[in-house]
Amino acid sequence: MNKKRAVRWTICFAALAALTSAFAVLELVCGSTDIALSDVFGALAGRDRTSASHTIITEIRLPRTIAAALLGGALSVSGFLLQSFFNNPIAGPYVLGISSGAKLTVALAMMLTMQHGVLLNSASMVGAAFVGSMLSMGAILLLSGKVRNMAQLIIAGVMIGYICSAVTELAVTFADDANIVNLHNWSQGSFSGISMDNVRVIAVIVFAAAAAAFLISKPMSAYQLGESYAQNMGVNLRLFRLALILLSSVLSACVTAFAGPVSFVGVAVPHLVKSIFGTAKPIIIIPASFIGGAVFCLVCDLIARLLFAPVELSISTVTAVFGAPVVIAAMLSRRGQKRGV
Amino acid sequence: MSGVLLKADGLSVGYGKKVVVSGLELEVTAGEILTLIGPNGAGKSTVLRSIAAQLPLISGTVSISGNDITAMDLGDIAKALSICFTDRVTAEKMTCEDVVSTGRYPYTGRLGILSAEDRNIVREAMELTGISHLADTDIRYISDGQRQTVMLARAIAQQPQVLLLDEPTSFLDINNKLRLLGILRELARDRNIAVVQTLHELDLAQRFSDRVLCIKDNRADRLGTPEEIFSGRYISELYGITSGTFEPMFGTAEASPVLGESKVFVIGGGGSGIGTYRRMQRQGIPFAAGVIHENDIEYSVARSLAAEVISERAYEPISDESVQRALAIMKKCDNVICCLDSFGTMNIGNKRLFEMYKSLKNRSDNSGQMKLD
Numbered sequence: 001m002n003k004k005r006a007v008r009w010t011i012c013f014a015a016l017a018a019l020t021s022a023f024a025v026l027e028l029v030c031g032s033t034d035i036a037l038s039d040v041f042g043a044l045a046g047r048d049r050t051s052a053s054h055t056i057i058t059e060i061r062l063p064r065t066i067a068a069a070l071l072g073g074a075l076s077v078s079g080f081l082l083q084s085f086f087n088n089p090i091a092g093p094y095v096l097g098i099s100s101g102a103k104l105t106v107a108l109a110m111m112l113t114m115q116h117g118v119l120l121n122s123a124s125m126v127g128a129a130f131v132g133s134m135l136s137m138g139a140i141l142l143l144s145g146k147v148r149n150m151a152q153l154i155i156a157g158v159m160i161g162y163i164c165s166a167v168t169e170l171a172v173t174f175a176d177d178a179n180i181v182n183l184h185n186w187s188q189g190s191f192s193g194i195s196m197d198n199v200r201v202i203a204v205i206v207f208a209a210a211a212a213a214f215l216i217s218k219p220m221s222a223y224q225l226g227e228s229y230a231q232n233m234g235v236n237l238r239l240f241r242l243a244l245i246l247l248s249s250v251l252s253a254c255v256t257a258f259a260g261p262v263s264f265v266g267v268a269v270p271h272l273v274k275s276i277f278g279t280a281k282p283i284i285i286i287p288a289s290f291i292g293g294a295v296f297c298l299v300c301d302l303i304a305r306l307l308f309a310p311v312e313l314s315i316s317t318v319t320a321v322f323g324a325p326v327v328i329a330a331m332l333s334r335r336g337q338k339r340g341v
Numbered sequence: 342m343s344g345v346l347l348k349a350d351g352l353s354v355g356y357g358k359k360v361v362v363s364g365l366e367l368e369v370t371a372g373e374i375l376t377l378i379g380p381n382g383a384g385k386s387t388v389l390r391s392i393a394a395q396l397p398l399i400s401g402t403v404s405i406s407g408n409d410i411t412a413m414d415l416g417d418i419a420k421a422l423s424i425c426f427t428d429r430v431t432a433e434k435m436t437c438e439d440v441v442s443t444g445r446y447p448y449t450g451r452l453g454i455l456s457a458e459d460r461n462i463v464r465e466a467m468e469l470t471g472i473s474h475l476a477d478t479d480i481r482y483i484s485d486g487q488r489q490t491v492m493l494a495r496a497i498a499q500q501p502q503v504l505l506l507d508e509p510t511s512f513l514d515i516n517n518k519l520r521l522l523g524i525l526r527e528l529a530r531d532r533n534i535a536v537v538q539t540l541h542e543l544d545l546a547q548r549f550s551d552r553v554l555c556i557k558d559n560r561a562d563r564l565g566t567p568e569e570i571f572s573g574r575y576i577s578e579l580y581g582i583t584s585g586t587f588e589p590m591f592g593t594a595e596a597s598p599v600l601g602e603s604k605v606f607v608i609g610g611g612g613s614g615i616g617t618y619r620r621m622q623r624q625g626i627p628f629a630a631g632v633i634h635e636n637d638i639e640y641s642v643a644r645s646l647a648a649e650v651i652s653e654r655a656y657e658p659i660s661d662e663s664v665q666r667a668l669a670i671m672k673k674c675d676n677v678i679c680c681l682d683s684f685g686t687m688n689i690g691n692k693r694l695f696e697m698y699k700s701l702k703n704r705s706d707n708s709g710q711m712k713l714d
Contacts, residue, residue, distance in 0.1 A: 226432075
């Protein structure tokens with residue numbers, strides 16, 4: 001049986017990797033001007049640096065593609081960490097209001113600096129987003145001590161999200177800068193406008209945090225049995241919980257800082273991946289969620305760009321259409337399981 | 342003592358500043374099963390959780406093989422002590438084998454990948470507990486009883502020196518209760534494990550423990566062999582039994598007697614009357630029982646359930662005096678039930694009693710009266 005599972009997992013990983021490459025190529029090829037595959041590879045290889053297609057590929061589409069893949073992965077892993085923490089399959093950075101908290105602080109930071117004519121650099125954007133994530137996370141943690149019911153916790157998270165969004169909208173409305181259009185786009189969620197410099201920062205943060213998450217997959221598997229058993233197996237609960245919170249916040253903060261709030265990916269992808277792989281073993285699901293999140297966001301970004309081209313949809317609109325039904329499915333599967341036993 | 346695996350000294354346990362059990366002294370040797378009994382809320386589980394280093398100790402020390410647990414590394418505690426608690430496991434998409442495998446946690450490397458030896462130990466633990474056929478089944482889709490057994494297999498796979506179990510038998514049917522406790526006995530004996538468990542089933546506690554610790558009123562009330570603990574009225578006092586009685590010899594309980602003027606006289610003995618006594622009690626009919634020897638198997642049941650019992654001293658033939666006393670009560674009853682179909686030398690008095698009843702009945706039937714007198 002173990003062999004059968006190993007085969008299944010290998011096939012799934014291979015399929016996910018193939019899908020990632022396929023959609024990444026599509027992201028590069030398709031757009032307002034379709035670029036031939038040979039030209040894409042030519043641009044990637046650095047030939048003919050003066051052509052328009054070279055500029056489009058290397059300065060617009062390539063960073064966007066990489067960002068969509070990395071940030072999608074980051075969101076999914078962040079969601080999986082939160083689900084482990086709260087032992088709740090519908091927990092995620094967006095539903096718990098953590099993305100919205102980050103959105104609020106980033107918007108405030110952007111507006112404050114714009115008034116002084118300075119543009120925030122990548123690192124301080126992530127910093128601001130992290131502060132906001134932690135504020136929302138703190139509020140959720142305070143509430144989680146009070147509510148025993150997981151559905152209530154989610155409702156509390158959604159409300160925190162609404163409050164943060166309302167304050168953000170308010171601030172955006174009264175901001176007087178010309179950059180307001182930009183800010184507005186960003187606050188709706190989008191992978192556009194991410195530069196190659198941004199991508200470097202994203203790559204460093206996301207890879208480091210995802211690797212750290214992979215390294216705590218062992219205590220996570222023990223934690224799935226509940227606190228008592230985890231402790232009995234030698235898990236230092238306090239350190240472990242802190243690691244879960246910090247890593248999930250860093251990952252979702254990084255996403256929000258560059259792409260704004262992206263909805264439901266954190267819940268939908270881990271749920272789908274667990275169903276496809278037929279396991280919840282963190283050592284499998286963390287890398288699988290990462291790749292699955294990349295595929296999911298590449299597909300959604302393609303749709304956001306192409307469906308009503310040249311009008312571009314916000315990424316959250318698309319992720320919500322695909323993600324929200326999965327969240328409902330995840331919720332129902334939990335119900336059914338309770339009744340079934 | 343060299344064989345002492347688990348030791349508690351002047352242990353006070355509880356939550357925060359609230360002391361639940363204090364002044365606990367405990368020594369459990371290798372191969373021994375110690376069972377904690379006591380009323381609900383007495384703090385048995387709190388004691389277990391404290392010994393498992395899951396609750397900070399309020400005062401005193403707990404040591405495993407001479408090492409103070411508060412000074413031990415979490416990983417070392419995990420290798421020395423494993424638990425099987427009542428916490429509900431709701432992990433999604435985990436097979437039973439996955440769950441048992443988590444027992445190897447303290448022994449695996451950074452990423453928790455099982456070696457061939459680890460997998461063997463997991464398989465062995467599943468075979469020992471008889472759950473091999475559940476290996477690939479999702480932990481959420483098995484019965485509570487099976488889940489309890491899976492958690493025991495997990496604890497065994499952890500290869501502990503000390504095994505702590507909180508009500509391990511509570512969800513199991515009688516066959517599985519006996520099987521699980523049998524497994525614990527085997528583990529204790531063959532692997533020299535010290536087992537500490539809480540049980541609510543007193544009959545099982547009496548049969549499957551080497552020593553019993555009774556917890557009541559925030560302290561260890563008594564510690565002794567089952568024979569010492571299950572004697573006299575102690576268990577009734579420990580639990581403050583008011584609605585019914587507890588028979589310490591067999592570890593069984595009977596409901597409260599129906600008091601009042603006896604309406605039925607039951608002649609029983611040798612266990613033949615037990616069913617009738619219980620039926621009378623269920624139907625709410627006060628009854629008298631006799632004549633029963635004090636060493637008869639059903640004597641305690643009769644004492645528990647009958648409004649009056651006419652008894653005879655052990656190993657003595659039933660005396661005339663006892664027969665007369667029984668007859669006097671019988672005359673006031675509406676009915677007589679004789680559960681015996683044969684009589685021997687020692688209870689020949691009961692035969693005489695029943696014959697007297699029959700001749701009285703014939704006479705009253707002839708005179709048209711319904712009542713015995």
